[in-house]
Every structure is written in structure tokens, then in C-alpha cells.
Amino acid sequence: MAAIRMAGLTKSFGDLRAIDGLTLDVEEGEIFALVGPDGAGKTTTMRLLAAILDPTSGDAWVAGHHIVKEAEAAKEDIGYMSQRFGLYTDLTVIENIEFYADIYGVPRRGRQEKINRLLAFSNLTPFKQRLAGNLSGGMKQKLGLACALIHTPKVLFLDEPTNGVDPSSRRDFWRILYQLLRERVTIFVSTAYLDEAERANRIGLMDHGKLLAVGTPEEVKRLMRGTILEIRTAEARRATAVLRATLPPGSVSLFGDRVHVVTEDVQGAGDRVREALAGSGIETSELRPIEPTLEDVFVSVLGSSAAATSRT
Amino acid sequence: MINPQNNKAVVVKDLERRFGKFVAVNRVSFDVAKGEIFGFLGPNGAGKSTTIRMLCGILAPTSGSGTVAGFDVRTEAEKIKAHIGYMSQKFSLYEDLTVEENIDFYSGIYRIPPERKRERKEWVLEMAGLREHRHSPTSVLSGGWKQRLALGCAILHEPPVVFLDEPTSGVDPISRRQFWDLIYELAGRGVTIFVTTHYMDEAEYCDRIGLIYRGELIALGTPAKLKTELMQEDVLEVHCERPQEAMEQISNLRGIKEVALFGKGLHVVTEDGAATAKLLRAVLPEKGYAAPRVEPIAPSLEDVFVSLIEARDRAENNQPAVQA
Numbered sequence: 001m002a003a004i005r006m007a008g009l010t011k012s013f014g015d016l017r018a019i020d021g022l023t024l025d026v027e028e029g030e031i032f033a034l035v036g037p038d039g040a041g042k043t044t045t046m047r048l049l050a051a052i053l054d055p056t057s058g059d060a061w062v063a064g065h066h067i068v069k070e071a072e073a074a075k076e077d078i079g080y081m082s083q084r085f086g087l088y089t090d091l092t093v094i095e096n097i098e099f100y101a102d103i104y105g106v107p108r109r110g111r112q113e114k115i116n117r118l119l120a121f122s123n124l125t126p127f128k129q130r131l132a133g134n135l136s137g138g139m140k141q142k143l144g145l146a147c148a149l150i151h152t153p154k155v156l157f158l159d160e161p162t163n164g165v166d167p168s169s170r171r172d173f174w175r176i177l178y179q180l181l182r183e184r185v186t187i188f189v190s191t192a193y194l195d196e197a198e199r200a201n202r203i204g205l206m207d208h209g210k211l212l213a214v215g216t217p218e219e220v221k222r223l224m225r226g227t228i229l230e231i232r233t234a235e236a237r238r239a240t241a242v243l244r245a246t247l248p249p250g251s252v253s254l255f256g257d258r259v260h261v262v263t264e265d266v267q268g269a270g271d272r273v274r275e276a277l278a279g280s281g282i283e284t285s286e287l288r289p290i291e292p293t294l295e296d297v298f299v300s301v302l303g304s305s306a307a308a309t310s311r312t
Numbered sequence: 313m314i315n316p317q318n319n320k321a322v323v324v325k326d327l328e329r330r331f332g333k334f335v336a337v338n339r340v341s342f343d344v345a346k347g348e349i350f351g352f353l354g355p356n357g358a359g360k361s362t363t364i365r366m367l368c369g370i371l372a373p374t375s376g377s378g379t380v381a382g383f384d385v386r387t388e389a390e391k392i393k394a395h396i397g398y399m400s401q402k403f404s405l406y407e408d409l410t411v412e413e414n415i416d417f418y419s420g421i422y423r424i425p426p427e428r429k430r431e432r433k434e435w436v437l438e439m440a441g442l443r444e445h446r447h448s449p450t451s452v453l454s455g456g457w458k459q460r461l462a463l464g465c466a467i468l469h470e471p472p473v474v475f476l477d478e479p480t481s482g483v484d485p486i487s488r489r490q491f492w493d494l495i496y497e498l499a500g501r502g503v504t505i506f507v508t509t510h511y512m513d514e515a516e517y518c519d520r521i522g523l524i525y526r527g528e529l530i531a532l533g534t535p536a537k538l539k540t541e542l543m544q545e546d547v548l549e550v551h552c553e554r555p556q557e558a559m560e561q562i563s564n565l566r567g568i569k570e571v572a573l574f575g576k577g578l579h580v581v582t583e584d585g586a587a588t589a590k591l592l593r594a595v596l597p598e599k600g601y602a603a604p605r606v607e608p609i610a611p612s613l614e615d616v617f618v619s620l621i622e623a624r625d626r627a628e629n630n631q632p633a634v635q636a
Contacts, residue, residue: 036484037486039454137356138356165510166354166355166356167614167618174573175572178556182557192484193511194485198574237496237499254493256535298486
């Protein structure tokens with residue numbers, strides 16, 4: 001049985017179709033990453049699946065429960081961490097967890113063991129008496145996760161959980177997610193950071209309320225249109241300006257000491273790059289085709305117009 | 313102007329800030345050249361914001377010295393404020409004002425002369441790609457647009473130095489690329505950019521990086537230098553079946569300090585790359601992960617970041633703890 005099943009899931013706000021006919025299965029024990037630009041519909045999808053918002057049409061089931069007809073049963077099996085998860089900054093770590101345990105009606109019996117286990121699991125045991133307001137960003141996020149897990153959900157929804165969190169804490173957070181997978185929890189996570197999405201089993205690329213692509217990171221990477229040529233040079237900024245004047249608009253990007261050129265014609269573009277740079281007296285230390293990153297694919301599939309569109 | 317190094321936009325010498333007994337910034341020294349893009353990295357609470365607040369003339373240092381755009385951070389705070397742009401992750405735009413009204417509001421704050429106002433406004437609208445949306449309420453703009461508008465408002469007065477505090481937090485990849493194009497364009501015109509970020513792909517776009525941790529500057533250099541010179545351990549890339557599961561199996565092997573998932577493979581940080589590679593090639597098949605591929609690689613900036621921080625933690629733990 002799929003842990004999450006969507007069939008033609010649609011949500012409109014007035015004239016705007018925020019979610020447009022999503023059909024997708026996520027398997028039990030899978031970690032699925034939803035990526036897409038701001039306003040693509042990621043958060044709305046999460047809210048529909050978490051049974052917080054009702055769809056306009058279509059159906060979805062989470063852990064076997066219909067999200068409208070069996071919303072209460074669905075909620076018992078769902079953990080949801082929103083972008084602004086509600087921690088009480090004037091309560092301690094342990095008081096916050098207790099509070100969520102009460103809300104979810106976690107039985108008193110066995111509760112203490114469960115809380116201790118979650119504290120250990122999220123490396124928060126040494127900080128259990130600290131006020132939530134005095135935790136670092138990474139620790140707050142782990143506390144948010146612990147609170148979302150207090151009722152032992154089968155499916156966990158995480159809406160951009162790592163925004164503004166440093167790399168060490170992000171690694172820690174993902175390590176915790178992998179531990180959850182081993183307990184057969186299904187994880188549905190949205191993120192604006194594609195290096196993170198590469199760590200998921202499958203990725204859904206979303207824009208304008210639709211899924212444009214679904215697959216493993218490798219499968220999604222095959223959607224890249226054209227090849228990327230990487231140029232390394234000590235004068236990367238000047239090289240970018242020179243190449244932008246020669247090559248098609250939008251095909252040249254600067255990344256620190258590297259310049260990327262996207263092209264359908266590797267040979268031809270390579271020649272033009274060499275010629276243009278030599279003509280301007282720029283030496284290159286390297287010019288070669290490289291594997292695209294997910295970010296490259298994202299930009300290639302969505303195009304630069306996507307981000308420039310207002311989401312009114 | 314007492315600064316003899318006039319190709320420097322920021323000069324910091326032994327800068328220190330204490331709050332009671334807590335040393336938030338501990339004798340930090342570095343320079344940033346004019347037109348340079350300087351990335352200032354570090355975990356939350358490491359001292360990044362405190363340093364930026366001192367450089368912006370908002371917070372007085374406890375000791376040490378610094379100049380920004382040639383002005384002394386201790387005695388010329390007002391002049392600094394007129395010569396810098398500052399943008400934080402909380403864009404500080406007025407959501408209920410239109411795009412144009414926000415620009416007009418900041419024009420007033422920065423006291424842009426009346427005859428320049430129109431030209432500067434058009435410049436911001438053009439730069440942010442908001443010409444057609446000048447009358448739209450700011451609240452309806454996408455995150456990427458708000459971000460570019462906020463940057464435009466922060467540099468209306470054409471400051472020579474711009475501080476960007478996590479400007480791209482939570483913004484999608486396409487918008488981030490467009491934002492970095494703007495940063496490069498500004499730097500190309502000689503504007504100095506001082507930027508903080510938690511995203512290592514962005515750190516790679518900087519000319520130089522400083523890494524601050526527990527109030528101390530623990531690394532400084534180009535991204536290439538950090539990756540090649542400052543990391544003491546070796547990094548191996550491992551491709552095998554079920555990497556998430558394999559990660560647990562190998563993280564306690566002799567010599568291995570850290571295992572993390574990277575894309576579909578694992579990054580293994582180890583004291584001795586050759587010995588660990590040999591060990592992994594033997595141990596992984598034994599544990600049921602057939603035919604693993606193990607290769608030494610150049611560390612990613614994330615590997616370096618984590619490694620330097622953990623090395624600092626170990627050094628700290630070997631001393632009697634003095635923690636607030």
C-alpha cells in the first residue's frame with residue numbers, strides 16, 4: 001500500500017489554481033522531496049495532505065485514510081512540521097514536548113519513555129531544561145521535529161525544514177531523517193535547496209501547481225536540455241561578460257571561479273568559447289563538459305521566466 | 313580618514329565584543345579589498361551577526377579596531393551608516409505599500425537629493441526587473457522579486473560597501489542565480505560585497521571566505537585554498553547499494569571521522585584515505601554491499617566547514633570547559 005496516494009488532487013483559491021490535478025504515489029518508508037520555485041504550490045500540497053486544508057476536487061489518502069472523509073484518523077497518523085512551527089519560546093524543551101503530547105492525546109502510560117527516546121534521538125537530552133527561545137536555529141528545528149513525532153506518526157510532512165540552518169546542523173537533521181526511515185516512517189519534505197533534494201529517494205519537480213517531473217535524482221537529471229561546458233579561469237567575471245556578448249542569452253552563468261555554458265552543440269560552442277576568450281586575452285585552465293547538478297536541471301526545465309512571474 | 317590601505321574597503325584588527333563574561337567575537341582580524349565579494353560563514357550563534365553589527369556602526373566593539381569605507385567603527389558610526397547598504401533575510405519592505413512607494417520611502421530615509429530621486433528609482437526598477445509592477449502592492453510579489461527590490465532599496469544611495477545578511481534564505485534556485493548575477497554586477501563596478509550564507513554552493517561564488525566559530529575566525533582564504541590546504545583529513549567518495557543503510561555500518565570503522573550522504577553516494581572523512589579505502593573495499597562486500605566504488609576526491613566546502621568546526625570542538629573539549 002502506498003503511504004501517500006494523490007488522485008487528481010486540486011485546490012483553487014478564487015480564480016487561482018494553486019494545485020492542479022496532482023496524481024502521485026509515495027511508498028511506505030520512502031523519502032520524497034518536493035522542489036519548485038516560490039509559489040509553485042509546495043506548501044498548499046503539504047497542507048492538503050496533512051488534512052488541514054480541503055481540496056477543491058480530487059482525492060488523497062495518507063496512511064490509508066482519506067484526507068477529507070477520514071481527516072481525524074489521518075491526522076493521528078501524520079506528523080507535520082510547518083515552516084513556522086509553533087514552539088513556545090518561554091517554555092523549556094521538555095515542556096514543549098509535553099505540551100504537544102497533551103495536544104495529541106498521547107497516553108500518560110509510557111509517555112516518559114517516549115519523550116526520553118525522542119530527546120536522545122534528536123540529541124537534545126543535555127538541553128531539556130533550556131528555554132526553547134534560547135536554542136540555536138538547528139536545535140529549534142530538531143525540537144520541532146521531536147514535537148511532530150510525539151504521537152508516533154506513520155507519515156511525516158516537513159515544509160522547508162532546513163531554511164536558515166547551518167551545514168553541520170543540516171547534516172545532523174538528515175541523519176535523524178534516515179533513522180526514521182529505518183522505522184518505516186514515510187517522509188515527504190519540501191525544500192528550496194537542491195543539494196538537499198539529491199539526498200531523497202525520489203524528487204517531484206513542481207511549478208504552477210503541477211508536477212513537471214517525478215523520479216530518482218538520476219532520472220530527473222536526464223531531463224537536462226543540452227550539455228554544460230565548464231570553463232575555469234582566473235578571470236571568470238571578465239570571461240562571463242565576454243561570453244555573454246557572444247553566446248545566446250541565458251546560456252552563460254558565473255559560479256565563482258567557474259563559468260558554465262549550456263549548449264546543444266558541445267563542439268561548436270567549445271570552439272566559440274575558445275575563440276572568444278582567446279580574442280580577449282583570457283587564459284582558461286580548463287574547458288570540459290560536466291554532469292549537471294539538480295539545480296542546473298531545475299533552471300533548464302523551468303527556464304528563467306518561471307521565477308520572474310508574479311504569483312498573484 | 314586614517315586608513316593608509318585605501319584599496320581596502322573593510323579592515324578589522326583584533327576586533328572583540330563581550331556581553332558580560334561571554335565573548336561573542338574574540339579578537340578577529342581580516343581585510344576585504346574594494347570590489348571583493350567576501351563570504352562570512354559560520355553556524356548560528358558563532359558571532360556573525362555581532363561582527364556585522366559592529367562593522368555597520370550599530371554596536372560598539374569592546375576592544376580592537378576597524379574601518380569600513382575608510383571610517384572608524386568606534387568614532388565615525390554615523391558616517392559608516394551613510395556609506396553602506398544593509399540587507400537582511402527579513403527584507404524590511406512594507407508589504408502594504410506598492411513597489412514604487414517602498415522605493416520612495418527608502419529614498420527619503422537615505423536623503424537622496426530630489427534631482428537624483430527619479431533616476432535612482434528607475435535604476436532600481438530596471439535592476440529588479442519590476443518596471444511593469446511599479447504599482448503592484450509588495451505583498452503580491454514572489455520571494456525572488458521581493459529580494460531584488462530589497463537589495464535595490466538598500467543600495468539606492470550607491471554605497472561603496474554592501475552587507476547582505478543571509479539574503480537568499482528560502483529563495484528558490486532560479487531567483488538565487490539571478491540575485492548572484494546582480495551581486496557580480498555590483499562587484500564588477502567596484503562595490504564591495506560582504507555576505508553571509510548557510511549555503512555552501514553560494515559560498516563557492518565568493519572571492520574569499522572567512523569562517524567564524526565560537527567567536528573566532530578559524531579559516532580565511534579563497535574557496536580553493538580552503539578546500540586544498542585547510543582540511544587535514546582525506547575525503548573518499550563511496551558508491552554502493554543502499555547507501556543510507558551502509559552509512560550506519562561504516563561510521564564506526566577505524567580512522568573514519570564522519571560519513572555523510574552526498575547525492576547518491578557517501579562522503580567519508582578519514583585520517584588516512586588510502587588505509588580507509590582498502591578497509592572499505594574489504595568490509596562493505598562482507599556486510600552485503602557488493603562491488604562498492606571507493607575513490608579519493610577533493611573535499612566539498614561543506615566537508616571543510618564541518619571538519620574545521622569539529623576540529624575546533626575537539627580542541628575545546630580537551631580544555632577545561634568555560635561555557636556560559
